[in-house]
Amino acid sequence: MFREPLVKTGPDGEVLVKRFSRVRRFEHYLCIAAFVVLVLTGFPQKFHDNSFATWVFDLLGGLDRTRFVHRAAGVVFSLHAFLHILGFTVGFVTGRMSLDMLPIPQDLRDAWHNLGWYLGTRDRPPELPKYDYRQKFEYIGIVFGGLVMVVSGLVLMYPSLVAGLLPGEVIPASRVAHSNEALLALSVLVVWHVYGSHLSPEIFPMDKTIFTGYIPAHELEERHHREYRRIFPRGHAQEPPPAANADAEPLPAKVA
Amino acid sequence: MKPAQRLLTGFAAGLVILLPAHAVLAQSDADTTQDKAAEAAAPGGDIRSEGCLECHAEDPDAKVTFGDGSSRAVLVDRKTIALSVHGGALACTDCHRDIARHPHAPVKARDARAYTLDESRTCRRCHYAYYTRVLDGIHFKVLESGNRNAPTCVDCHGAHDVQDPKGPRVEVSQRCARCHDKVYAAYAGSVHGRAMLEEANTDVPVCTDCHGAHAIANPKEPTFRTTTHQMCAKCHGDATKMAKYNLNPEVVSSYLQDFHGVSNSLYSEGATKVYKPMATCTDCHGIHDIEKFSSGDKGAIREKVLTVCRGCHEEVPATFGDAWLSHYQPTLASAPMVWSVKWAYRILIPFIMAGLVLHILLHLWRLRAHR
Numbered sequence: 001m002f003r004e005p006l007v008k009t010g011p012d013g014e015v016l017v018k019r020f021s022r023v024r025r026f027e028h029y030l031c032i033a034a035f036v037v038l039v040l041t042g043f044p045q046k047f048h049d050n051s052f053a054t055w056v057f058d059l060l061g062g063l064d065r066t067r068f069v070h071r072a073a074g075v076v077f078s079l080h081a082f083l084h085i086l087g088f089t090v091g092f093v094t095g096r097m098s099l100d101m102l103p104i105p106q107d108l109r110d111a112w113h114n115l116g117w118y119l120g121t122r123d124r125p126p127e128l129p130k131y132d133y134r135q136k137f138e139y140i141g142i143v144f145g146g147l148v149m150v151v152s153g154l155v156l157m158y159p160s161l162v163a164g165l166l167p168g169e170v171i172p173a174s175r176v177a178h179s180n181e182a183l184l185a186l187s188v189l190v191v192w193h194v195y196g197s198h199l200s201p202e203i204f205p206m207d208k209t210i211f212t213g214y215i216p217a218h219e220l221e222e223r224h225h226r227e228y229r230r231i232f233p234r235g236h237a238q239e240p241p242p243a244a245n246a247d248a249e250p251l252p253a254k255v256a
Numbered sequence: 257m258k259p260a261q262r263l264l265t266g267f268a269a270g271l272v273i274l275l276p277a278h279a280v281l282a283q284s285d286a287d288t289t290q291d292k293a294a295e296a297a298a299p300g301g302d303i304r305s306e307g308c309l310e311c312h313a314e315d316p317d318a319k320v321t322f323g324d325g326s327s328r329a330v331l332v333d334r335k336t337i338a339l340s341v342h343g344g345a346l347a348c349t350d351c352h353r354d355i356a357r358h359p360h361a362p363v364k365a366r367d368a369r370a371y372t373l374d375e376s377r378t379c380r381r382c383h384y385a386y387y388t389r390v391l392d393g394i395h396f397k398v399l400e401s402g403n404r405n406a407p408t409c410v411d412c413h414g415a416h417d418v419q420d421p422k423g424p425r426v427e428v429s430q431r432c433a434r435c436h437d438k439v440y441a442a443y444a445g446s447v448h449g450r451a452m453l454e455e456a457n458t459d460v461p462v463c464t465d466c467h468g469a470h471a472i473a474n475p476k477e478p479t480f481r482t483t484t485h486q487m488c489a490k491c492h493g494d495a496t497k498m499a500k501y502n503l504n505p506e507v508v509s510s511y512l513q514d515f516h517g518v519s520n521s522l523y524s525e526g527a528t529k530v531y532k533p534m535a536t537c538t539d540c541h542g543i544h545d546i547e548k549f550s551s552g553d554k555g556a557i558r559e560k561v562l563t564v565c566r567g568c569h570e571e572v573p574a575t576f577g578d579a580w581l582s583h584y585q586p587t588l589a590s591a592p593m594v595w596s597v598k599w600a601y602r603i604l605i606p607f608i609m610a611g612l613v614l615h616i617l618l619h620l621w622r623l624r625a626h627r
Contacts, residue, residue, distance in 0.1 A: 045518070057522065063519065063522045064532075115615075117622065118622040120625070156515075159569070159576070160569050160571075160573075160576055163572055163573050163576035163579065164572075164573045164575070166575075167575055167578060168575040168577060168578025168579040168580075169578050169592075169593045169594060170593065172586070173591075173593040173594045173597045175515070176597045176598050176601070177597045180597070180598075180601035183601075184604065184605050184608065187605065187609050188608065188609075188612065191609065191612050191613060191616070192612050192616075195616050200616075200619070201623055202623070
């Protein structure tokens with residue numbers, strides 16, 4: 001297995017910086033697939049009076065089959081959530097991974113600074129880290145929201161088992177939580193993720209980083225300046241980064 | 257002709273046509289009243305039937321012998337016919353259509369039941385819509401399968417004494433009781449049956465309100481289970497009717513919010529085959545022996561609910577029954593956990609979404625300001 005270089009040159013001579021490993025990219029594909037299937041088979045159950053619901057049930061061959069597909073996708077999502085958290089826990093404990101996707105107090109200061117910039121009380125935007133507070137919000141949203149969905153979903157899948165361990169009221173409470181958390185997750189995705197990764201004028205039509213694994217150096221400079229300075233203390237046009245991997249391609253000489 | 261003239265002529269013509277018609281109508285009204293009086297005095301009514309009745313109402317020894325050798329008296333009572341809903345309206349040969357003149361050919365039926373089943377077809381000549389609905393019903397299917405005891409038109413409505421079916425409601429169930437005596441006994445002792453028999457309450461259902469009269473569904477069909485709640489909803493989903501008896505008007509809507517209710521309502525809309533039967537009203541409340549739940553003590557009710565749960569969810573612990581919130585919207589007192597989760601999201605979802613949208617709008621505003 002070969003390691004991907006930290007910095008490489010794109011086909012059009014652009015300097016690219018590694019951002020997401022193959023595992024993370026695969027996880028994103030898996031989340032897309034699970035999310036789409038779960039929404040398509042779950043929302044017709046929530047909004048069952050809607051004619052769209054009947055259309056989906058007809059398409060999938062009935063209510064029971066729709067529920068089976070929903071549960072199967074839920075199990076895949078749950079396994080993934082479990083492995084993701086386990087992987088990060090082990091990685092962090094053994095010191096091989098940093099938890100730079102989790103929020104820290106600095107993120108609150110960044111958010112406050114950024115709002116000040118938006119409102120005009122600050123004259124420059126904050127210098128954001130590798131993952132900014134908007135991205136971290138979405139990440140903890142999917143982790144915690146995902147956990148709510150996994151736990152409540154398992155309660156609804158095995159109600160009789162759960163009743164042996166917890167009060168019976170947990171079952172209807174899980175139903176309310178599962179249904180509402182799903183609505184929240186879809187709303188955040190449609191509004192926040194679609195804006196942040198697609199519709200924002202700075203991003204449009206889309207941010208391809210999660211698919212290619214690499215972010216163009218100039219984008220890193222604009223949007224994640226703190227991380228940019230860490231990798232290129234004197235700018236990416238001036239020098240190869242100190243952290244550059246051995247098999248990284250030589251940086252192109254740029255005419256100033 | 258000028259328009260005014262035309263109008264006047266039309267009006268005159270109308271008067272000429274309508275006045276005599278009115279007179280005739282008034283006359284015929286008077287005639288019917290007289291007829292009714294005459295029938296009561298001298299039963300028999302229709303003059304067209306007189307020829308038949310000369311033998312069939314007078315000769316006590318008149319008998320018909322069937323193919324199997326059995327025989328039966330063919331005596332009819334003039335009064336019975338006159339007082340039936342067809343009295344004065346139909347003549348004998350309107351129904352007994354194979355007979356046209358006297359003396360008529362002997363009846364060829366195998367036995368009395370065969371004759372009844374055969375003659376029942378005559379009803380469809382006028383009551384065609386009901387006849388076709390009967391073809392969809394369980395009684396016809398049983399009949400078709402070879403059980404000749406299954407009822408046909410005259411078994412429920414009567415033959416020569418056929419009455420207006422809009423008669424007293426209590427009689428409807430009593431008619432069904434002639435065959436379904438055990439079910440009737442259960443119904444008669446239920447909260448519905450008692451109100452019907454003891455208080456002559458017209459709001460409670462009789463057999464046909466739930467089962468239908470002609471296209472009676474097979475209660476063992478899966479669709480019967482999946483549509484049961486709609487049956488009960490006819491009354492128990494009616495807030496005004498429920499208020500009259502101080503009953504919870506939310507029983508149907510709360511059931512339809514529950515997993516079982518959602519499943520059954522989707523199955524009933526045709527979401528394919530039912531693989532697993534889902535709990536419906538009758539599983540907890542009883543089928544014919546329905547009783548008030550509020551009259552029992554809480555412990556006994558929970559016990560009963562748990563028994564019903566265990567009918568499908570085998571060997572579940574006693575706490576499982578608490579998953580059912582008893583047809584009431586969760587409150588802080590009745591179901592604190594469900595209530596809290598519900599309200600947490602009611603606050604959280606708008607709060608988060610409003611914040612995110614605001615952040616996006618501020619971002620766009622900043623970009624615009626810096627262009």
